[in-house]
Amino acid sequence: MAQPIFQTLWKTGVVFLGALTAAAYLVLAERKFAGYFQERYGPNRVGPFGLLQPLADAVKLLLKEEVIFPQASRGLYLAAPVIIGVAALLPLAVIPFSEHFYIADLPVAVLYLLAVGSLSTYGVLLGGWSSNSKYALLGGLRSAAQMVSYEIAMALALVGVALMAQSLSLVKIVQAQQSLWFLIPQILGFVVFLIAAFAETNRLPFDLPEAESELVAGYHTEYSAFKFAMFFVGEYIHLFIVGCLVTVLYLGGWYGPWKPGPHWFFLKTFLVLFFMIWVRWTYPRFRFDQLMRFSWKVLIPVALLNLLLTSLWMAL
Amino acid sequence: MTVTPYIGLGFVLFSIGLFGVLTRRNTVGILMAIELMLNASNIVLVAFSRMHGNLGGQLFAFFTITVTVAEVAVGLAIVIQVFRLKKTIHADEITLLKG
């Protein structure tokens, strides 16, 4: 577990750069798949098959004008994208990409994930409030209510996994799935976790905090250029991490037939992400009261039932 | 390593919270200052737990956090109800019990 400091440093560098690249190409993947789902091509002008599009996007965002309008609360307005970016990157520290490649193997990793995951709520609320705009504020308020409610369901689903693995460490959780993925014994928890993950990443069908047709762009309406890029990249890093987490917690991480290794990990993560993109371009948006009712009256009871069954199973 | 600075930090935070409770007029502000005081007492509890190598202090802090969460929930519910009734959240204007 204890590694030399320089090893931790280069691993951190590789993981963070990797995640940023992954986020950039997730944007491209989303646009491409969206295109195919709607029978058009998607971006295909920059580079072969549009493969250089993320670079072009990044340059465009960096070269745009920075707008800080005088009505905003300057300090908090600038802090919000920073909080979003940091909170998006922090979970990467405990994700095991393969048997030996992880930055840290925390004994309380599951709790750590939930704790840093909840920090992004602050960024969203701050951004929404300090913009001094009604669309942004409404988006921020919606997101606070939504994230707090769905986090409970997510945490309850995670307790089931921790009970099965008898550990809170993600490495041990993956090792416990060597013979049987948790997808099968934890199928209820898996469904709850996946649905809650859609809500936590603010994606359709739960994208009320940034519903274009009602709120322009929700909490980041008033952000431009690099600050907007932080929100945007943060969102896609969050998506990438959710893909990794589903793989680690339910799909057996790096295990697979023939030869276990990181290639299995990334294949599974890609499939999960493809599924999430697919859902986004298929389903319409929930209404806000439906959203809250669904969390409190369906997801949380199902998660509790899953927890009860799991504890009974483990006690026998 | 000694735990003295941690305990001192807890004392400073406690006094700041006390100041808030004494000076705020806003009920939500008072609730937040109480949070601050409970938080300070938690730091001292954990510091003493470290000093004795005994986990009781940590567990007590854990219990305190839970009680605080319950307190905030009930406190905010009372604030809402009072706000509906009196249209104010200033503690010194809430004089319902004076008849």
Add this chain to the structure above:
Amino acid sequence: MWIFWLIAIPLVLFALGVVLSKNLFRSTIYLGATLVLTALIYLLLHAELLGFIQILLYTGGVATLLVFAIMLTQRIVGEDITQQSRGLVGGAIASLAVLLILFFFLGSSQLDFSVRPYPENLNLALGKNLFVTYVLPFEVLSVLLLAAIIGAIVMARRDR
């Protein structure tokens, strides 16, 4: 030790912000920062589990407080309603006196403040303590939480 000061000084500054800020929303944000920094202090004291629980529980709590702060003090967009304080001088004198008394006791105590080691497997020991030694308070707490939830719902309901 310098890590402690790196956390403690902003912590005290944010705490001052909580009680001094004129704007309720800002003081709630400062409260959030205070609670997160306190969690870091717990990490320094080898209370990892407690630190993460602190962040997890309080972010939800503070987020709710924030929403309240907005609802009660702001007309959706426009000027904020400032919150006043009263008796600043008296409050300052009283709390400084308490601080001095506390530090007097700290200075005059005969205790040995050096650190003693924790048990080997900390999380296991914590779990054993929680669910064996202190299982009664734990259960009582769960009843308390249930009562608090019901009480909050009953009181916040509009009509009955």
